Amino acid sequence: MTKNIITICWSLLCVLGTIYAQTDNRFKRLTSETGLHLQTTLDRRFTANAVAHLGFQTRTGFEFGSDRRFNRIELAFSVNFSKVKGITKYANLNPTISYTHLRKLEQSNFWLGGQLDQGSLLILPASTDFENNPISYTLWLSVGVAARWQRQLQLKQQRVNVAINASLPFLGYVVRPAHAHPYPENYLVDGIFDFERTNLGRYLITSGRIRPLNQFTQTKIKTIAGVPFGKKGHEIGASYQWELLWGGGRKKVWHAQQQLSVFLQINF
Numbered sequence: 001m002t003k004n005i006i007t008i009c010w011s012l013l014c015v016l017g018t019i020y021a022q023t024d025n026r027f028k029r030l031t032s033e034t035g036l037h038l039q040t041t042l043d044r045r046f047t048a049n050a051v052a053h054l055g056f057q058t059r060t061g062f063e064f065g066s067d068r069r070f071n072r073i074e075l076a077f078s079v080n081f082s083k084v085k086g087i088t089k090y091a092n093l094n095p096t097i098s099y100t101h102l103r104k105l106e107q108s109n110f111w112l113g114g115q116l117d118q119g120s121l122l123i124l125p126a127s128t129d130f131e132n133n134p135i136s137y138t139l140w141l142s143v144g145v146a147a148r149w150q151r152q153l154q155l156k157q158q159r160v161n162v163a164i165n166a167s168l169p170f171l172g173y174v175v176r177p178a179h180a181h182p183y184p185e186n187y188l189v190d191g192i193f194d195f196e197r198t199n200l201g202r203y204l205i206t207s208g209r210i211r212p213l214n215q216f217t218q219t220k221i222k223t224i225a226g227v228p229f230g231k232k233g234h235e236i237g238a239s240y241q242w243e244l245l246w247g248g249g250r251k252k253v254w255h256a257q258q259q260l261s262v263f264l265q266i267n268f
Contacts, residue, residue, distance in 0.1 A: 025067050027063070028062075029064075029267045029268060030060075030265070030266045030268070031062075031263055032059075032060055032263060033058065033061075033261040033263040034057070034059075034261055034262065035058075035259060035260050035262060036056060037055050037078060037258060037259040038052065038053075038054055038055075038258045039078075039080055039092065039256065039257050039258075040052045040254075040255075040256045041053075041253075041255045041256075042254040043123055043253045043254075043255075044251040044252050045136045046090070046123070046180060050254070051090075053080050053082035055078055055079055055080025055081075055092070056080065057077065057078035057079075057261070059074060059261070060074070060075045060076075061073065061074040061075075062074075067104070069103055069104070070100075070101070070102040070103075070104070070111055070148065071099070071100065071101050072099070073099050074097065074098050074100070075095075075096075075097050076119075077093075077094070077096075078093075078257065079091070079092065080092050090125055093123075094255075094257075095119060095120060096117065097118050098116065098118070098167075099115065100114075100116075100146050100167070101115075102148050109149055110149050111147065111150070112148075113145075113146050113147075114144065114145055115145070115167045117140070117141070117142045117218060118141045118142075119139075119140060120139045120140070121138045121245060121255055123135070123136040135180065135181065135182055136180050136253070137176070137182075138245070138247050139175040139176070139208070140173065140174045140216065140218065140247075141172065142172035142218060143170070144169030144170050145167065145168055145170065146165070146168075148163060149163065149164045150162065150163035158227060159228055161225070161227075161228060161237075162225050163223075163224045164221070164222070164223050164224070165220070165224070166221045167219070168213075168217070169216070170212070170213050171211070172210070172211045172218070173211070174209060174247060175208035176251075178249065178251045182197075182200070182204075184203055184204045184207035185207060186206065186207045187200060187204070211247075211248070214248075216248065217244065217245070217246050218243070218244075218245050219243065219244045220241065222241040222242075223240045224237065224239045224263075225237050225238055226238075226263070226265065232267040232268075234264075234265060234266055234267055235263075235264075236263070237262070237265075238260070238261065239259075239260075239261045239262075240261075241258075241259040241261070242256075242257070242259075243259070244256050244257075
């Protein structure tokens, strides 16, 4: 059932992304972003205290479409090292990949569509005080709604392109065991577990659960301001993105990010 839902959602997004009107102006562009972020993390597996810390993030995106259709494939990665006073240090890794498809509303600056998002949040204690090779991991594959507002402003003699993007998942397939070691619950059943970790990957992927919005969210809001340059209208600018990852269950996780980046966009 889970595989069927994921396959249907992915197929719909792909089909929407390949339908174009013959009269639309097409575009293809590559974007690269890098910058700093401030994260606040609360993982009930390790501590009852929220921890704020600075880190580094980077995003690479490929955008294609037309005057009325917008598609973006994005790879993102953030990393930081935090410290809970008197306890231990943690390494936080957050790689994600997403696909967004939007359609423009007639006679407006608004775009609406959907997003498919796959990612993971990995929290690894650096202390040797923990046993059983501890790692807090949250893996997800979600489908949700996405929106975009964009407009070109004229500031004296300079054009500035401004956009606001937002996305909200309404359904996710989430893998998050309640304990802080590599094994999922369905791998610890008597007669299955072995120290050689045979078929551990398969048990891990199949241990997930379908989570609605009130049990899982990965909300993103992003503001972009860029200045075009060159004959092809390349763009350079800055962006601010706010993210919130929340996962329920017996051991909840709460992970918020504020990201400030500079970006370069190359048109083909």
